[in-house]
Amino acid sequence: MDSKSPATIPWDDLFFQLEDSNEAAETAQRTYKRYIQSMRAIIDSYDAPINQTPREEIWRLNKSKLYHYTPTKPADECFPIPLLLVYALINRPFIFDLVPGRSFVEFMLDQGFEIYLLDWGEPGPEDQDTTFDDYVTEYLTRVVRKVLRHSGADELSMLGYCIGATLSVVYAALYPEAPLRNMILLTAPIDFSSQLDGSMAMWLDEGRIDIDKLIDTVGNVPGELIRHWAKMLKPVENFVGSYVNLMKMVDDEGAVKAWQVINRWVEDVIPFSGEAFRQFVKTYLRGNKLIKGEHIIHGQPVDLANIKAPLFNIVAKFDHLVSQSQSESIMSLISSEDKELKVIPSTHVGIMISGSARYKLWPEIVEWLGERSI
Amino acid sequence: MSEEKKEKQIKTQDDEKAISDPFAQMFQFYDSFSKSWSGVMSEAVGSKSFAESMGQQLEGSLDSMTLFRRQFGDLMEQYLQMMSLPTRKEVINIAQRLTHLEMALDDLNAKMDELIDLQKPKKK
Numbered sequence: 001m002d003s004k005s006p007a008t009i010p011w012d013d014l015f016f017q018l019e020d021s022n023e024a025a026e027t028a029q030r031t032y033k034r035y036i037q038s039m040r041a042i043i044d045s046y047d048a049p050i051n052q053t054p055r056e057e058i059w060r061l062n063k064s065k066l067y068h069y070t071p072t073k074p075a076d077e078c079f080p081i082p083l084l085l086v087y088a089l090i091n092r093p094f095i096f097d098l099v100p101g102r103s104f105v106e107f108m109l110d111q112g113f114e115i116y117l118l119d120w121g122e123p124g125p126e127d128q129d130t131t132f133d134d135y136v137t138e139y140l141t142r143v144v145r146k147v148l149r150h151s152g153a154d155e156l157s158m159l160g161y162c163i164g165a166t167l168s169v170v171y172a173a174l175y176p177e178a179p180l181r182n183m184i185l186l187t188a189p190i191d192f193s194s195q196l197d198g199s200m201a202m203w204l205d206e207g208r209i210d211i212d213k214l215i216d217t218v219g220n221v222p223g224e225l226i227r228h229w230a231k232m233l234k235p236v237e238n239f240v241g242s243y244v245n246l247m248k249m250v251d252d253e254g255a256v257k258a259w260q261v262i263n264r265w266v267e268d269v270i271p272f273s274g275e276a277f278r279q280f281v282k283t284y285l286r287g288n289k290l291i292k293g294e295h296i297i298h299g300q301p302v303d304l305a306n307i308k309a310p311l312f313n314i315v316a317k318f319d320h321l322v323s324q325s326q327s328e329s330i331m332s333l334i335s336s337e338d339k340e341l342k343v344i345p346s347t348h349v350g351i352m353i354s355g356s357a358r359y360k361l362w363p364e365i366v367e368w369l370g371e372r373s374i
Numbered sequence: 375m376s377e378e379k380k381e382k383q384i385k386t387q388d389d390e391k392a393i394s395d396p397f398a399q400m401f402q403f404y405d406s407f408s409k410s411w412s413g414v415m416s417e418a419v420g421s422k423s424f425a426e427s428m429g430q431q432l433e434g435s436l437d438s439m440t441l442f443r444r445q446f447g448d449l450m451e452q453y454l455q456m457m458s459l460p461t462r463k464e465v466i467n468i469a470q471r472l473t474h475l476e477m478a479l480d481d482l483n484a485k486m487d488e489l490i491d492l493q494k495p496k497k498k
Binding site (some may be wrong): 027030031034035061062124125126127129138142145149199202203205207208209210213214217218232233234235236237240241244247248 | 395396397400401404408411412415416419420422425426428429432433436439440443462465466469470473476477480481484487
């Protein structure tokens with residue numbers, strides 16, 4: 001039997017010792033302090049400082065905002081091709097700019113990239129008719145136009161993360177003439193031909209959740225529901241493990257601060273526009289029309305073969321939200337001659353915020369993008 | 375001291391610490407069982423039967439939500455109309471029209487930028 005199993009812990013001895021020992025009061029005080037510290041850390045996490053890298057809002061349409069980050073290098077030392085970051089429609093995009101020292105934006109700025117960030121904003125009831133396609137045709141096209149105008153460049157590179165990667169792919173496939181120099185995809189959900197057990201795609205498959213009923217009733221899909229679904233995929237880690245980890249490191253101020261920002265990001269899930277969600281589930285997830293080449297927007301086919309820009313496709317091996325197979329198959333369907341698939345031993349979120357991301361993946365992105373941004 | 379003895383000593387120290395610290399006990403307990411729990415739970419929530427039951431549960435709450443919204447929504451709409459106030463639907467319509475206006479303005483701005491660029495002397 002494991003020496004740490006509950007059967008081997010001498011419970012009776014514990015209480016006997018607490019009663020008799022002079023340390024009882026000290027132990028109680030220490031335990032109480034740790035408990036209070038942990039609770040305070042959780043409460044404070046909802047106000048944890050975020051988006052600390054200096055930036056300026058340069059464009060706004062409805063709820064969407066485009067930010068330009070203040071370059072940290074002189075103009076003549078910067079790459080001439082700007083980089084646009086496109087995040088998903090679910091969480092907030094500050095995962096790209098967590099805290100100083102652990103910020104992808106800050107890292108890229110220091111390497112001489114001009115960075116733009118698209119924040120889709122939080123859809124309200126008036127946005128429930130915005131479709132997934134609208135985000136590409138009405139918003140992303142205008143954002144690209146604004147980035148080019150603001151930077152004075154003729155082309156840009158795009159980095160899409162999660163559903164932001166799907167949107168980037170649809171954009172590139174729909175507009176073959178788009179001024180896209182390079183494309184980087186992080187955990188891109190694109191191919192839904194195999195619905196793996198334990199994935200959200202499996203829950204949303206035909207005959208399980210009535211999507212029409214859900215959207216017709218709630219309008220926009222509430223953020224709380226999406227957060228609950230996402231957490232339910234790893235219940236022990238998300239509902240217990242995360243807080244146990246906090247309690248373990250509660251004396252380490254730096255670690256607690258990092259935990260708080262990540263917790264804020266995890267908890268801060270925004271609603272998903274109703275029609276966009278309906279379309280994502282029916283057209284992409286259930287119909288797999290993007291891969292089949294059957295998706296049509298405004299009479300124009302969304303043909304993955306139209307993608308000719310160099311592509312760096314980064315996939316997380318232990319991603320429980322977007323499986324490896326969902327991201328990989330695009331490699332054989334695009335026309336890009338310069339394409340690279342990288343599978344890294346990480347998770348959906350770890351791919352952007354872990355230590356190995358900071359010290360290994362980010363420098364690799366810089367190397368790949370730098371060579372192609374001259 | 376041999377490695378085995380050292381390990382034993384550390385283990386004993388850990389156990390003693392756990393005895394006097396409830397948090398240490400909790401951590402020990404979590405560390406010992408989280409892997410197996412996680413496997414069991416992930417398997418459970420990843421099963422088709424779980425997905426189906428979750429869908430049924432959601433449908434049940436959607437049914438009651440629909441009933442409540444229909445009754446309350448109709449009443450509220452009548453009340454607002456009686457008070458000469460705009461209904462939710464009317465406010466949403468205005469907000470949607472504003473977004474379309476914003477889009478048209480954005481396109482106009484872009485066109486203006488292009489015209490200004492055309493008037494600028496070309497760089498040699």
